[in-house]
Amino acid sequence: MIETIAKAGTLVSFIVCGYVLKQLGLFSKESFNTISTIVFDLTLPSAIIVNLNGVHFESRLLFISALAILFDLIFIGLGYVLGKNKVEKSFYMLNLNGFNIGNFALPFVSYFFDSAAVLIVCLFDAGNSIMCLGIAYGLACCVRGHADENIFHLLGRSVLSSVPILSYIVMILLAVFSITLPSAFINWAAIPASANTFLSMMMIGVALGVSLKKDFIHVIYTDIGVRFTGSAVMTAAIYFFLDYPMEIKRVLMILLFSPIAGMACYYTAKLKGNIGVAACINSLYILVSIVMMSTLIIFLSHGI
Numbered sequence: 001m002i003e004t005i006a007k008a009g010t011l012v013s014f015i016v017c018g019y020v021l022k023q024l025g026l027f028s029k030e031s032f033n034t035i036s037t038i039v040f041d042l043t044l045p046s047a048i049i050v051n052l053n054g055v056h057f058e059s060r061l062l063f064i065s066a067l068a069i070l071f072d073l074i075f076i077g078l079g080y081v082l083g084k085n086k087v088e089k090s091f092y093m094l095n096l097n098g099f100n101i102g103n104f105a106l107p108f109v110s111y112f113f114d115s116a117a118v119l120i121v122c123l124f125d126a127g128n129s130i131m132c133l134g135i136a137y138g139l140a141c142c143v144r145g146h147a148d149e150n151i152f153h154l155l156g157r158s159v160l161s162s163v164p165i166l167s168y169i170v171m172i173l174l175a176v177f178s179i180t181l182p183s184a185f186i187n188w189a190a191i192p193a194s195a196n197t198f199l200s201m202m203m204i205g206v207a208l209g210v211s212l213k214k215d216f217i218h219v220i221y222t223d224i225g226v227r228f229t230g231s232a233v234m235t236a237a238i239y240f241f242l243d244y245p246m247e248i249k250r251v252l253m254i255l256l257f258s259p260i261a262g263m264a265c266y267y268t269a270k271l272k273g274n275i276g277v278a279a280c281i282n283s284l285y286i287l288v289s290i291v292m293m294s295t296l297i298i299f300l301s302h303g304i
Contacts, residue, residue, distance in 0.1 A: 005294075005298055007111060007112060008294035008297065008298065011107070011108060011111060011197070011201055011294075012290055012294070014197075014198055014201035014202055014205065015201050015202070015204050015205040015208070015290070016205060017202065017205060018201065018202040018203065018204065018205020018206045018208070019205040019206070019208050020205075021205075021206070022205070022206045022208075027206045031206060032203065032206045032207055035199060035202060035203045035206065036103075036203055038199060039103050039196065039199050039200055039203055040102070040103070040162075040163065040164060041163050042192050043192045043193060043195050043196035043199055043200075044102050044103060044106070044163075044164050044167075044196055044200070045163045045164055045166075045167040046189040046190070046191075046192040046193035046196065047106065047107075047110070047193040047196040048106075048122060048164060048167040048168060048171055049167055049171055049181070049186070049189050049193070050186060050189050050190050050193040051110065051115055051118040051119070051122070051193075052118070052119065052122055052171035052172070052174075052175060053171065053174075053180055053181050053186050054180040055115060055116075055119050055175050056175060056178060057119055057123075057175060059176070061119075061120075061123055061248075062123065064120060064123040064124050064127070064248075064252070065123050065124065065126045065127030066127060067124070067127070067252070068099070068124045068125070068126070068127030068128040068131070069127040069128075069130065069131055071099075071128075071234055071256070072097050072098060072099075072127075072128060072131035072132070072135075072136065073131070074230065074234070075096040075097040075098075075227070075230060076093045076096070076097050076131075076136055076139060078092070078096055078226055078230060079091075079092030079093035079094070079095070079096040079097065080092070080093055080143065082096075082222065082226060086143055086144055086145060087144070087273070088219075089140075089143050089144075090140040090141075090143045090144040090271055090273065091219075091268065091271075091273045091274070091277075091278070092223060092226075093136065093139060093140045093143065094136060094137065094140050094264045094267050094268050094271070094273070094278070095223055095260060095264045095268065095278050095281050095282075096223060096226060096227050096230070096260070097131065097132070097136045097260075097261065097264065098128065098131060098132035098136060098260060098261025098263065098264060099124075099125075099128050099132075099255060099256075099258040099259070099260075099261060100258050100259040100260065100261050100262050100286075100289075101121060101124065101125035101128055101129075101255065101258055102125060102129075102164050103200040103203060103204070103262070104200065104204060104258055104259050104286075104289070105121060105125075105254070105255050105258040105293070106118070106121050106122075106125070106196075106200075107196055107197035107200045107201060108254075108293055108297070109121050109251060109254065109255075110197065111197055112297050112301065113251065116247070117247070117251045119175075120248055120251040120252065121251060121255065122168055122171070122172070123172070124252065124255055125168065126165075126168045126169070126172060128261075129162070129164070129165045129168065132261040132263050132264075133162060133165065133263060136267070137263075137267040137270070137271075140267065140271060141271065144271055204286060207262075207283070208283050208286060216274065216277045216280075219277060220277060220280055220281055220284065223281050224281060224284055224285055224288065227260065227285060228288060231256045231257050234256050235253045235256050235257070238252050238253055238256070239253060250300045250301075253296060253300065254293055254296045254297060254300070257288075257289055257292040257293050257296065258289055258293070259282065259285050259286045259289045260281065260282050260285050262282065264278060264282060265278045265279050265282055
């Protein structure tokens with residue numbers, strides 16, 4: 001257990017390092033854009049390729065992608081019910097929904113577990129990404145009254161422009177048909193892939209920023225409270241009702257406490273919502289996720 005705690009502390013220290021360097025003025029908003037571009041377009045796709053190359057899995061595991069879609073839909077529904085008007089409904093629908101898997105949960109899980117666990121993460125994120133990068137925004141647009149952009153066009157554009165999603169799709173298809181990539185290419189991809197955990201944690205630290213607005217404290221804590229409660233209920237449902245081995249259920253339970261999808265802030269801005277409140281919610285829930293995911297990893301890894 002001490003070794004697991006030390007590993008969790010190491011990851012958190014990278015986040016703290018990024019935050020401290022930003023406070024010292026060594027990192028700026030431009031630095032975040034640079035790091036995030038490297039992560040999303042190079043190190044994360046490389047990590048996906050390296051971890052999924054040569055992996056074989058049963059077709060029934062594809063149900064994990066459907067589970068991710070279901071969980072996202074539940075959070076979207078809760079957001080719709082929670083809001084008092086169209087503006088609040090669309091805000092909650094975006095900022096309750098989605099899991100930050102690629103640049104948070106994937107580095108976390110891959111640091112502690114083997115490639116079998118990483119496969120579960122990738123299958124979950126395949127379904128989650130579809131919701132985060134198109135459908136959730138399209139539904140929020142419909143509720144807000146800005147349904148001028150076709151949801152299928154939005155989804156298609158998001159998928160085709162996302163290197164991580166394309167990497168997931170290609171590697172999962174290769175795994176289904178038992179096709180492996182050449183070792184020379186994998187050896188090349190392994191170099192940027194090895195930097196993904198470090199850069200992802202640093203990126204989160206640089207992005208971290210909490211500014212509690214007095215007028216929006218109720219919205220902030222309502223969003224975080226409902227998100228946390230919903231994740232806890234879903235975790236219990238997985239533990240008691242999902243017919244999968246405990247090794248798989250353990251990973252899914254950890255994923256459910258991942259941070260809120262980073263795209264929530266972007267789409268909130270597109271809908272002319274309160275981006276400051278969305279960013280505050282996202283940053284605060286990252287802190288919650290660090291504590292909960294580390295705790296679950298420590299306890300579930302030791303069968304407690």
